[in-house]
Amino acid sequence: MNAVSRTGGQDVELVINWGLGVDSTAYLVKMLEDPSAHGVDLARTMVLHELTGDEWPATRAHASQYVLPLLREHRVRLV
Template sequence: MTATSFMNLNDLEPTPKVVLSYGLGEDSTAIILRWLEDPSSRDFDLSELAIVTAMTGNEWERTRGAVETLVLPRLAAAGVRFIQAARTRRHVTKAGDGIVILDDSRSPSKLYLEGDYTLYQEMVEAGTIPQSGGMRA
């Protein structure tokens, strides 16, 4: 996969007033679902929100399935902007250089787990031994 095969950040969108970093885990998922379902839990309009996920390239397929089934349809129904980004190489030297936007949409339907450069690749190149034992739940 190459960076040129993906889109750029949508410049037609206004700068978001609220940004949530979505790590695809339980806590950030719970925040998103609460904000979508309970307007009293937030002090902003959903049109002012951008949710950003930085793809590491090492997520489980079951994570993709859960997010595509349970979260993305709700984001799309509410018109919430969801930005998926990934790195294209180890060193990001200046703004936007070395980053690829996998998707930037208010009607997301796919979670892109891939990227040109994964966290695993960085760990190997840096001489860090990735954890391979134990339970990851």
């Protein structure tokens, strides 16, 4: 598997594209809640995130309130 090199010589093995949709959010939360059950090393995981501007205000608020704290708690790199 090719890995993405990041600062400090650590490699990123898993890149998750998170667009605030139901599917990508559910996948992301599953990985954060129990990474070992899915064979995921969160220290080697990166989440790519971009807003298009068409998101519902409630969706953005829920992401900020629930998902971003999980990413911080697990120290997952968010780009």
